[in-house]
Amino acid sequence: MNVTGKTVGVNGMTGMRGTYLTRRGFVRLAGAAAAGAALGGAVLPLSGCAPAGDVLRVGTKIDVPGFGFQNPETGSVEGLEVDVARELAARIKGDPNALEIVGVNVTTRGAMLDNGTLDATLATFTITDARKKTYDFSRPYYIDHIGVLVLKKSGITDLAGLDGKTVGVALSATTKDKLGAAAAEAGITLKFAEYATYPEIKIALVAGRVDAFSVDSSILLGYQDDSTYLLPTQFAPQEYGVATKKGGEYSGPVDEAIAAMEADGTLRALKERWGLSLVTEADVEAEQEAGGTGLGEGDPADDGAAAEGGASR
Numbered sequence: 001m002n003v004t005g006k007t008v009g010v011n012g013m014t015g016m017r018g019t020y021l022t023r024r025g026f027v028r029l030a031g032a033a034a035a036g037a038a039l040g041g042a043v044l045p046l047s048g049c050a051p052a053g054d055v056l057r058v059g060t061k062i063d064v065p066g067f068g069f070q071n072p073e074t075g076s077v078e079g080l081e082v083d084v085a086r087e088l089a090a091r092i093k094g095d096p097n098a099l100e101i102v103g104v105n106v107t108t109r110g111a112m113l114d115n116g117t118l119d120a121t122l123a124t125f126t127i128t129d130a131r132k133k134t135y136d137f138s139r140p141y142y143i144d145h146i147g148v149l150v151l152k153k154s155g156i157t158d159l160a161g162l163d164g165k166t167v168g169v170a171l172s173a174t175t176k177d178k179l180g181a182a183a184a185e186a187g188i189t190l191k192f193a194e195y196a197t198y199p200e201i202k203i204a205l206v207a208g209r210v211d212a213f214s215v216d217s218s219i220l221l222g223y224q225d226d227s228t229y230l231l232p233t234q235f236a237p238q239e240y241g242v243a244t245k246k247g248g249e250y251s252g253p254v255d256e257a258i259a260a261m262e263a264d265g266t267l268r269a270l271k272e273r274w275g276l277s278l279v280t281e282a283d284v285e286a287e288q289e290a291g292g293t294g295l296g297e298g299d300p301a302d303d304g305a306a307a308e309g310g311a312s313r
Helices: 023-039 080-092 175-186 198-207 217-221 251-263 266-273 281-289 300-307
Strands: 056-060 068-070 099-103 135-137 142-151 166-170 191-195 212-216 228-230 235-240 243-245
Touching: 056 080, 080 099, 080 251, 080 266, 142 175, 142 198, 142 217, 166 175, 166 198, 175 191, 175 212, 175 235, 191 198, 198 212, 212 217, 217 228, 243 251, 251 266
Parallel strands: 056 099, 166 191, 166 212
Antiparallel strands: 135 243, 142 212, 142 228, 142 235
């Protein structure tokens, strides 16, 4: 398992805050996504982990830098959600190496829980009331907001500039509905194009097939480069939870382990390791009660706004 104590980005770059993909890095990332699609749920390599016997089978993404990403240099999958999975194995199975990581995407992460291939899914899976009817979710281990990435040359600087434009989103994600609601409230109309993977959306943006790329902001930071701009406006807090089979044997133990990781500081340390937002539920609730955005101290967007006079990168 690649837990080095430093943030590993694409092409060897460190840090998610202000991380940019080089052209070479982006091509490699797109290649990794294509390979991941071809894997069809194969067990992926984890440096230092040698599962044997009773293991925890966890699905993570492999195309999201900082969360679940198959490093093109090493072939290993790494990120916050992989590290959380390792902690779950340690606390539930008694051994951090009693773990199998399986690559998933937005269309397979739930299906593989349904068919018993996975024990749990840690794949930027947003907790919603509709999804809780089908799966059990742990308490949130990460909180983000929906963001929008555009090409700088488009001249789009805010939500109003997207009126009549096409936005690329992930299949089966909450983004389409949440962004559509925000657009309706702003009195504009949007068109949507859905894709199976994030690299496909970035490629569509660069090629001009879509006018914007929308997903959670921390994910977009991994796809930002010198040609793109992350709009300062963010929408709808997104709470990520560990999904397990409804009424399954792991539902209780997983939630208890996440609670313990939050209480003993493990979650915060892992977020810091990967340069991710430190926002908690308490932060969101406090700022919303105060009439703020609910981002909370420590969010990358807040840091960007302070550094650039109010506009996040």
